Amino acid sequence: MESDTRQIALGLRRGDVVVLEALVEQYQYRLVRYLIYLLGRRDWVDDMVQETWLRVLERGSSYDGHSRFEPWLFRVARNIAFDAIRKRRTLSLDSDDDDGRVRPSPASNEPSPYTLAARTEDAERLAHSLQTLEPVYREALVLRFQEDLSLQEISMVVGAPVSTVASRIYRGLATLRPQFEGEKA
Amino acid sequence: MNIDHHESFQHMIDESLAGAISAEREQSLREHLGTCAPCQEYLSASNKVIVGLGGFSFEVDPTHNARVLASLRRTAQRVQSAQPRRRRWALISVAAVVLTMGGSFVDLQFGRLIASVFDIQRMQVQQGLLAFWILPSLCVLLLFPLLPLLSKAGTHREERIV
Numbered sequence: 001m002e003s004d005t006r007q008i009a010l011g012l013r014r015g016d017v018v019v020l021e022a023l024v025e026q027y028q029y030r031l032v033r034y035l036i037y038l039l040g041r042r043d044w045v046d047d048m049v050q051e052t053w054l055r056v057l058e059r060g061s062s063y064d065g066h067s068r069f070e071p072w073l074f075r076v077a078r079n080i081a082f083d084a085i086r087k088r089r090t091l092s093l094d095s096d097d098d099d100g101r102v103r104p105s106p107a108s109n110e111p112s113p114y115t116l117a118a119r120t121e122d123a124e125r126l127a128h129s130l131q132t133l134e135p136v137y138r139e140a141l142v143l144r145f146q147e148d149l150s151l152q153e154i155s156m157v158v159g160a161p162v163s164t165v166a167s168r169i170y171r172g173l174a175t176l177r178p179q180f181e182g183e184k185a
Numbered sequence: 186m187n188i189d190h191h192e193s194f195q196h197m198i199d200e201s202l203a204g205a206i207s208a209e210r211e212q213s214l215r216e217h218l219g220t221c222a223p224c225q226e227y228l229s230a231s232n233k234v235i236v237g238l239g240g241f242s243f244e245v246d247p248t249h250n251a252r253v254l255a256s257l258r259r260t261a262q263r264v265q266s267a268q269p270r271r272r273r274w275a276l277i278s279v280a281a282v283v284l285t286m287g288g289s290f291v292d293l294q295f296g297r298l299i300a301s302v303f304d305i306q307r308m309q310v311q312q313g314l315l316a317f318w319i320l321p322s323l324c325v326l327l328l329f330p331l332l333p334l335l336s337k338a339g340t341h342r343e344e345r346i347v
Binding site: 015017020021024025028029032033036042046049050053054057058113114116117118119120121122123124125126127141142144145146150151162166169170173174176177178179180181182183 | 196199200202203204205226227229230231233234235236237238239240241242243244245246249250252253254256257258260261264265
């Protein structure tokens with residue numbers, strides 16, 4: 001693993017396009033999924049994914065290769081997403097929200113990205129609750145249970161203490177669990 | 186068994202799923218789960234949430250992937266083509282520093298000798314060195330660092346694809 005991350009770090013430092021292309025192929029879907037969980041909408045994601053890879057190219061030398069690549073990549077994507085949200089908030093203060101907060105969920109008449117992406121019965125049951133769940137809880141859940149990151153790695157991605165990350169996971173699970181309570185195992 | 190007791194074990198289940206439990210507490214949880222139906226149900230519901238989260242498949246437009254790759258290649262090309270230019274600016278700046286210092290050194294060390302060889306006044310030697318050596322190299326030294334800064338604005342950022 002260490003040698004893989006070193007190779008990635010070396011490639012990014014050189015601005016090696018071949019390394020970048022391999023990373024895009026490997027991580028594109030996971031990046032898309034992470035951003036959908038973070039934003040609760042699909043329509044902003046493609047732009048942000050592209051911004052993320054350009055940022056990886058420009059600032060790749062800041063990845064040292066000592067830790068896994070995924071947390072660093074998600075951290076970059078998160079910064080891009082938050083910058084974009086801030087920018088859109090500035091542009092649409094009067095039209096988007098009365099209180100100046102951007103709600104990163106699609107308009108009410110659009111189907112949620114989770115409803116569209118649900119492929120199993122369990123996922124269909126979760127889709128609505130996921131849409132109404134606070135983004136930070138969704139983010140913690142996807143990073144822990146889909147990306148299999150440790151609490152320390154998630155803490156690095158979100159810039160919050162490990163204890164905060166843990167309680168976000170507990171609360172996220174607590175919100176979604178009632179969908180399956182009272183069923184036989 | 187009271188409710189608080191279950192809550193404590195259910196919190197341990199959350200900790201275990203989050204990867205935040207010690208081996209000792211994990212062992213105690215396992216033992217409890219062997220005999221407690223409500224906590225088993227709690228674990229089962231939690232596991233179904235986790236399995237459910239894996240049941241989403243988001244569509245990724247393959248043409249978008251191609252556009253991202255094309256955009257990366259263009260940006261990388263620009264970054265790479267800007268590198269030799271930067272190296273050239275650096276070399277020219279170093280040469281200008283050397284020339285400026287060299288001119289001053291020649292003036293100080295050999296000014297009198299040159300004046301006597303060509304039978305002219307020392308002041309004339311100084312003026313000649315200043316006009317044809319020191320000042321031009323000083324100009325190069327001062328102006329060249331500004332040129333890459335001016336050209337950087339045009340090459341730095343890749344345009345966004347629609």
